Amino acid sequence: MSGSNGSDGSGPAAALFRPYELPGGVQLQHRMVYAPLTRCRAFGNIPQPSAATYYSQRATPGGLMISEGTIVSETGFGYPCTPGIFTQEQIDGWKPVVQAVKDKGATFFCQIWHVGRASHPHYQPNEELPISSTTKPVSGQCFSLKSMQMEDHLPSRALAAEELPAIVEQFAAAARNLVAAGFNGVEIHGANGYLIDQFLKDGINDRTDAYGGPIENRCRFCLEVVKAVCDAIGSEKVGIRLSPFGGFLDGSDSHPYALTTYLLEELNKHNLAYVHLVEPRVAGNTDLEYTLHSIAPFRSMYKGTLIAAVGYTAENGAAAVESGHCDLVCYGRWWISNPDLPRRFRLGAPLTKYDRATFYTQAAEGYTDYPFLEDSEEGKAFLAKLPAN
Ligand SMILES: Cc1cc2nc3c(=O)[nH]c(=O)nc-3n(C[C@H](O)[C@H](O)[C@H](O)COP(=O)(O)O)c2cc1C
Known part of the structure; x- marks a missing residue:
């Protein structure tokens, strides 16, 4: 069989198909990680049977998948039809989804999420203001x-320091619930x-207490969440996603390298499953814009697995x-529309x-109806041209 198109794994994507071992001994067969992708199809905030189909379509033996952002508590919502993980119904809703992914031989982490001020009273209990590190609204x-239409963000309510342990515990409880639902681990969003991020970034955090001001203070809430989640389920089951340079929802910082350096030094003290860094490129609903910044300097700072x-x-x-820029590579939009993305990459x-x-x-x-090769x-014609095994 010819290797020119990579069908024997020797093509331009070959490095993506090298095995990798995560801390905790999870053996991955390839380096492609399915990205956390909110798809707004969890009616009543409970994962539906269609989610089992969707994720299992995209699961691969020895692959790592990260679930859509999953909300840790009632105050955490900010988008329609996103799943939660703080009620028994939500836990039960996730179970068949997790099972379907595990049946394919993949490892499944769930992203735990609280949107903070990126919400609106319409999503909040008693229509209260969303909570945050600050009262400043998102621009x-x-x-x-x-109203079923776009509305301006309102100011948020700045959490008092005394309220933070309860929020930290919501992340830990969510992690325990997810392990009970069968997930292999969690990714802290x-x-x-x-x-x-509303605590981490000085573009948002304007507090003057122990959770605001200097970098160590702004990292405090994040690191308390990390510690609590590690204590709850074991550090090798915990990953974290950070966007050092992100400007999404005003999440930018005046000294991103210094902030992330400190954070990674602290994260090195835990034996985490991984750290997941968002490159400084704008995605989502816009086309990519490249910036001068890079996550490259963080590779040598973080001792563990880097996505x-x-x-x-x-x-x-x-x-x-x-090149060693990272250990694993996360794919989002192309994996939405190509359920068999690793196979397509391998074959070219x-x-x-x-x-x-x-x-x-x-x-x-646009969810479960994207075609396999x-x-x-077009896919059939491509396969017909491949040399026979
Ligand atoms: C539809 C959609 C939903 C997303 N939902 C999440 C999410 O729940 N959590 C998250 O951290 N990032 C989310 N992202 C960002 C993706 O994880 C990923 O970083 C982004 O798509 C860029 O990667 P790509 O260029 O491979 O698509 C989302 C992006 C898209 C397009």
């Missing part, structure tokens, strides 16, 4: 569940301008592994383009 708008995310292709992902097969219009809609369209005319 821009959010989708209101009541410390990125993209959500609650933890890099945003804007990766087969070629630059493999190059990132080859054509990709189905993702449809942004269905990222956050509630139907099966065999299911499209």
